[in-house]
Amino acid sequence: MTRVALVTGGASGLGSAVCGHLARAGRRVAVLDRDGAAAKDVAERLRAEGAQAMSTEADVSDRAAVDAALDRVRAELGPVDILVTSAGISGFVAFEEISLELWERYLAVNLTGTFHCIQSVVPDMVAAGWGRIVTISSAAGQTGTARQGHYSAAKAGVIGLTKAVALEYAGRGITANTIPPFAVDTPLMRGAQSDRNIPRTETISRMIPAGRIGTPDDIGATAAFLCSEAAGYVTGQIIAANGGAVL
Ligand SMILES: NC(=O)c1ccc[n+]([C@@H]2O[C@H](COP(=O)([O-])OP(=O)(O)OC[C@H]3O[C@@H](n4cnc5c(N)ncnc54)[C@H](O)[C@@H]3O)[C@@H](O)[C@H]2O)c1
Numbered sequence: 644m645t646r647v648a649l650v651t652g653g654a655s656g657l658g659s660a661v662c663g664h665l666a667r668a669g670r671r672v673a674v675l676d677r678d679g680a681a682a683k684d685v686a687e688r689l690r691a692e693g694a695q696a697m698s699t700e701a702d703v704s705d706r707a708a709v710d711a712a713l714d715r716v717r718a719e720l721g722p723v724d725i726l727v728t729s730a731g732i733s734g735f736v737a738f739e740e741i742s743l744e745l746w747e748r749y750l751a752v753n754l755t756g757t758f759h760c761i762q763s764v765v766p767d768m769v770a771a772g773w774g775r776i777v778t779i780s781s782a783a784g785q786t787g788t789a790r791q792g793h794y795s796a797a798k799a800g801v802i803g804l805t806k807a808v809a810l811e812y813a814g815r816g817i818t819a820n821t822i823p824p825f826a827v828d829t830p831l832m833r834g835a836q837s838d839r840n841i842p843r844t845e846t847i848s849r850m851i852p853a854g855r856i857g858t859p860d861d862i863g864a865t866a867a868f869l870c871s872e873a874a875g876y877v878t879g880q881i882i883a884a885n886g887g888a889v890l
Contacts, residue, residue: 645669645670645671645695646669646670646671646724646725646870647670647671647672647673647716647720647721647722647723647724647725648662648665648670648671648672648673648723648724648725648726648727648870649672649673649675649713649716649723649725649726649727649760649764650662650665650672650673650674650675650726650727650729651675651676651703651726651727651728651729651730651756651760652675652676652703652728652729652730652731652779653672653673653674653675653676653682653685653698653727653729654674654676654678654681654682654684654685654698655676655678655681655829655830655831656729656827656829656830656831656859657729657779657824657827657829657859657862657863658674658676658727658729658730658779659674659685659859660858660859660860660862660863661727661729661862661863661866661867662674662685662689662696663688663689663692663863664860664863664864664866664867665725665727665866665867665870666689666692666694666696667692667694667867668867668870668871670694670725670870671694671695671696671720671721672686672689672694672695672696672697673696673697673698673699673716673719673720673723674686674689674696674697674698674699675698675699675700675701675703675712675716675730675760676698676700676701676730677700677701677702677703677730678700679698679699679700682698682699682700683698685698686698695720697715697716697719697720699712699715699716700712702752702756703728703730703752703756703757703759703760704748704751704752704755704756704759705759706759706763709756709759709760709763710763713763713764717767722767722770722771723764723767723768724767724768724771724773724774724775725774725775725776725777725870726760726761726764726774726775726776726777727776727777727778727779727866727870728756728757728760728761728776728777728778728779728801729779730752730756730760731752731753731756731779731781731831732748732749732752732753732794733781733791733794733831733835734749734791734793734794734835734840735790735791735835735838735840736790736791736792736793737790738790738792741792741793745793746793749793749794749796749797750793750796750797750800752797753794753797753798753800753801754797754798754800754801754804757778757801757804758804761776761778761804761808761819764776765808765812765817768812768815768816768817769812769815769817771816772815772816773816773817774812774815774816774817774818775817775818775869775870775871775874776805776808776817776818776819776820777819777820777821777822777866777869777870778801778802778804778805778819778820778821778822779801779821779822779823779824779862779866780798780799780801780802780805780821780822780823780881781794781795781798781801781823781824782823782824782825782883782885782888782889783795783798784797784798784799784800784801784802784823785799785802785823785881785883785889786889787799790840798823801821802821802823802881805819805820805821805879806819806821806879809878809879809880810879813878813879816875818869818874818875818877818878819878819879820869820874820877820878820879820880820881820882821880821881821882822862822865822866822869822882822883822884823881823883823885823889824857824862824884824885825851825857825883825885825886825888825889826841826847826851826856826857826885826888827856827857827858827859827861827862828844828856828857828858828859829859832856844856850888851885851886851887851888852886852887852888853886853887853888854886855886856886857884857885857886861884862884865882865884869882
């Protein structure tokens with residue numbers, strides 16, 4: 644069946660790879676991002692590869708914008724069966740220097756943005772009696788990371804939210820799981836390296852049992868499995884595609 648998938652943060656990094664994997668699995672893909680031009684480029688690339696795809700611009704922290712984007716997706720592709728939430732922001736600030744404004748922005752994008760997207764699409768899944776939700780959290784939400792109090796708290800919230808949603812909808816054909824990446828080669832990670840907030844790739848690779856950092860495809864393949872028909876009995880789980888970095 645040609646299911647409809649919505650990927651937030653689909654214009655870059657992990658989200659872009661997830662879009663490619665879902666499209667190759669035969670999904671119709673909607674790429675949502677606050678960077679509308681980059682989202683358009685990804686959708687064009689997917690169409691060039693033979694997929695049915697569209698893009699839509701929205702800031703996930705803005706509920707009205709998320710709802711309007713969902714209306715565009717439903718009009719163009721149909722009700723949403725699959726949601727992957729990759730939109731997120733990351734940064735490093737000493738705990739005592741986290742302003743209330745920064746704290747609230749991190750929660751608004753990373754946690755409340757995830758909440759908005761799930762709540763906006765879940766009625767489609769309930770109506771269909773089938774759904775797949777994959778949130779992209781972070782190892783920081785599992786272990787905490789120094790100078791990431793705001794980010795770690797928001798991502799731990801994403802893990803808790805995903806488990807609650809999984810329990811609430813498990814009897815209605817809807818699964819919800821979270822992937823908490825550790826270190827994946829994306830513009831976000833490279834930015835943190837160039838700001839000297841995290842070590843160079845060779846150093847990080849030595850911290851990871853698998854001996855290398857992750858690729859966006861590592862996450863894309865894991866997300867595509869969790870969104871497949873075959874993964875229908877997997878729900879409420881933390882599926883850490885991280886090379887063994889956090890167990
Ligand atoms: N790369 C890693 O090592 C790593 C590790 C742990 C967790 N993560 C998480 O993975 C997710 C994707 O990260 P990435 O590395 O691909 O980063 P990225 O910066 O390459 O991509 C993030 C995308 O999200 C979009 N976005 C940001 N804020 C948004 C908003 N308010 N509304 C809509 N779109 C928004 C950006 O425009 C961008 O296209 C994030 O949630 C991040 O926290 C990444």
